[in-house]
Amino acid sequence: MMSRKCALLCLLLICGTLCVLLLCDNYCPEELRFSRESGFYEEPFELELSAPFGEKIYYTLDGSVPDENAFLYTTPIFIDDATSQPNVHSMRTDTSPIFLSESSEYRLPDYPVDKCTIVRAASQNADGNFGEVKTESYFVGYDEKAGYQDMNVISIVTAPENLFDYDTGIYVLGRKYDSILDEDGKPLWENANSYNHGFEWERPVDIQIFNTNRDVLLKQSCGVRIQGGGSRTYLPKSLNLYARENYSRATRFYVDLFGTEYMADTVTLSIGGQDAFTKFRDMLVSTLSKDRAFCTMNFVPYTMFLDGEYWGVYWLTERYNNTYLDYYYGVDADNIIMVKNNKLTREREEDWAVYGSMLNYLQNTDFTKAENYESLGYTIDLQSYIDYYATEIYIGSCVDWPGTNEAFWRARKLTKNTGRGVNYEDGRWRWMLFDVNSGSLRERVVEEDVLAITMERSPAFRNLCQSAAFKKQFVLTSMDFANETFSVQNTEQVIEDWLALMREPMEVHLRRFYGEEGLYRFDEEVADIRAFIKRRRPYAAQHLKENFGLEGCLAPVEIEMPDMAAGQITLNTITPTFDEQGKWKGEYFTDYPVTISAAANEGYRFAGWEISAGQEKETIAETSLELEIPVNGLHVKAVFEREGSGK
CATH class of the missing domain: 1.10.1070 (Phosphatidylinositol 3-kinase Catalytic Subunit; Chain A, Domain 5)
Known part of the structure; x- marks a missing residue:
């Protein structure tokens, strides 16, 4: 029979083994690990990286892909608010021909723009092969900063040459723009790199998306292209993001970005086109006409950071394609x-x-x-x-x-x-x-x-x-x-x-x-x-x-609905918005009759219309009517009664 001392020794050995296994899991994981996830932090912290036993870790802080020329990780990385770091991409003037005009409205920032810290890391094994690159974005001290309240945030990270290389960067004017001139010796904007279309001008990026509560909604590798027509030469530019298997083994962005449960395969970050100073006209018209018989997009406000630098306000929208129509229209x-x-x-x-x-x-x-x-x-x-x-x-x-x-x-x-x-x-x-x-x-x-x-x-x-x-x-x-x-x-x-x-x-x-x-x-x-x-x-x-060639005139049409909780009124193709007194007023041409109908809510019944047309007054019980409009106007009162009221 085992002595008490031996039993205690065995128990200690088992506990020691478990501790070693836990330590190995923490310090010698099966894959590269970050001690902190992408996110918003109130205080600075030290970021620890860990990789499988025997592997080296290389990392970058500028968006470039880590290789042997990158920083070799030896001690934790101090993560603080990066805003005080020098502006880099924000100081470029090769992103738009407007910079070259004498009347340019663009200004280079004369202050440090807001920034986040982007860390890209990869581990190298004994054979010299690098593993998958991991990318994280860290925002420190943003709780009190102006301009972020109730805004979603997207961080887009990519190797700088994907955007700004003279020959292949999709965000710049480029060599062709500078080299091919018109008969007056001026460059043509359609020769800019940013004007190119198609898969050849798509570049790999990593994105991290945060909602208004600063929760991580999505972290995914995807493709990016410049979007738009003439706005391709603007600053900033609209972007299309593409979910593809070759980037992340996912053909969709599997998160509800628009509050409709639509899992898009392509989305657009829009700068508003020629509405650069408000970015409002597209959103306004789409919002007001949401119930009409044509397709409209949803607009979700975002602030973008590009390779760690503040890059402006955008609308995230769906992109019209077959996937969009499949989901919203069931085709x-x-x-x-x-x-x-x-x-x-x-x-x-x-x-x-x-x-x-x-x-x-x-x-x-x-x-x-x-x-x-x-x-x-x-x-x-x-x-x-x-x-x-x-x-x-x-x-x-x-x-x-x-x-x-x-x-x-x-x-x-x-x-x-x-x-x-x-x-x-x-x-x-x-x-x-x-x-x-x-x-x-x-x-x-x-x-x-x-x-x-x-x-x-x-x-x-x-x-x-x-x-x-x-x-x-x-x-x-x-x-x-x-x-x-x-x-x-x-x-x-x-x-x-x-x-x-x-x-x-x-x-x-x-x-x-x-x-x-x-x-x-x-x-x-x-x-x-x-x-x-x-x-x-x-x-x-x-x-x-x-x-x-209308021969009639505009005449007032007034609708009154004393109990707005009782039902719904439809006038032609609209549902009138009544004021606090339950009244609505519009104008229609007397050339054509208007169609009005009523539908009672649960617990009510429709009792009829009280119609005043000039000096004539009548009551009609039918729920749907076509009414001629007199020159001096038409007044219609919708009467509803509670069921069982006896009235």
């Missing part, structure tokens, strides 16, 4: 034809024939014939088309639209409706809203007859406008937009919410790229948007009257 990704800027997004010869057939049909069919107009709905979702064109026209898009910045899609093969809601695989074309930042929502175009311009530029739209039925539907929808969607009441709330969130972050952004002068431009642009919204409605209405 198989392989069964989609999508056209953007008159080009197929996926080249298939038979799809060109389908696209060409649709264009020919819209441009050359006589839609003044009732039977032709009735059949139009088999080719396009007519409300989608009208909603989209009425939106673009109302907001004043006339710089690079129509013709460019236009996209639409359909299912290639038709499937039967299963009865589970809208069948988007019905083979009808539907429209997609994007890039309304060029000329829209600016006071200088508030009086512009964009309806006439669109009829001139678009043969299909001009042909459809010959149809009396199309005119009616277009006029009613346009006035719905004027009275509700883009009303001062609706837009002002969105503007105020946006200002509360974005003013401070945008002040930091504008100071970084435009100096103190940029702050004044911000307020000017916000005032410009407000002035357009305030003044646009009468001009838009007059253009409808003149171009469509």
Whole structure:
């Protein structure tokens, strides 16, 4: 029998062995380890790196890939607020031709921009082979810094040459821009490296995404390209991020970035295009028209750090592609034809024939014939088309639209409706809203007859406008937009919410790229948007009257709903937003009747309409009505009663 002393000795040996195993796990792990994860920290700390036994660790702090020329890890790395470090990429002037112009609005920062510490490390085994590179980003002391409240943060880390190499860097003007000049001896912006497209100009990056609570949402290797058209020469630039197997063995960004549970394969970090001083116009129009019959994007605000340096404010948005349509519309990704800027997004010869057939049909069919107009709905979702064109026209898009910045899609093969809601695989074309930042929502175009311009530029739209039925539907929808969607009441709330969130972050952004002068431009642009919204409605209405030959006049339409909890009211294509007294007022042309309907909420029943038209008053019990509008206006009161009330 084992003595008590032997038993105690065995127990000590077992405990000692376990301690050694735990120490080995900590100091000799099976793979490279960081003692701290990417994140936001209040206080400085020492970062410890550990690797399998016998392996060396090399690391970098500038985004470059570690090799034998990098720092050899021997002692912990002190991580502090890196803001005091010298500005590096922020001081470049080879990122935009605007720097070279005498009237350049860009300013190099004369202060240390905010920074984070980026650590990239890899271990080297005895054979000299390097393992997988690990990348982390550390933000220290950001709790009190201005411009980050309620903002998501993304850190993008890549080898500097991927962005800034003279020949192959995607973010700079480059050698071709400097070498090939026009007949006046001036460079052409389309020769810039940043203007190149395609997979050849995609570069590997590591991203770390933090939500507003500073939790890590995503850490992933992916690809990056410059995004946009003319804005490719701006600073900063919009970026597309691509999830691919060759970067991280993941073909999606498997995190809910937009609050819709959509797991995207591609996302865009948008600088706002030509709306550089507010970055608001795209977001505003998409938000206001979210319930319309065309595609819109979600906009999530982000602050970006590029290789550790503050790089401005962006909107993270979905990117229109087959994956987007598959998720949001339930159409198989392989069964989609999508056209953007008159080009197929996926080249298939038979799809060109389908696209060409649709264009020919819209441009050359006589839609003044009732039977032709009735059949139009088999080719396009007519409300989608009208909603989209009425939106673009109302907001004043006339710089690079129509013709460019236009996209639409359909299912290639038709499937039967299963009865589970809208069948988007019905083979009808539907429209997609994007890039309304060029000329829209600016006071200088508030009086512009964009309806006439669109009829001139678009043969299909001009042909459809010959149809009396199309005119009616277009006029009613346009006035719905004027009275509700883009009303001062609706837009002002969105503007105020946006200002509360974005003013401070945008002040930091504008100071970084435009100096103190940029702050004044911000307020000017916000005032410009407000002035357009305030003044646009009468001009838009007059253009409808003149171009469509309307003979009637605008007359007030008032709706009253004393108990707003009782149900829902629909007027034409809108759900009116009632004021605190349960009243709504708009204007419509007397040429066309309006359609109004009511639906009771649970616990209520619809009792009828009390209608006042001029001197005449009547009560109608039907839930849906088509009402003519007298010259002196129309007043409608929706009456609901509680079920079981006996009234």
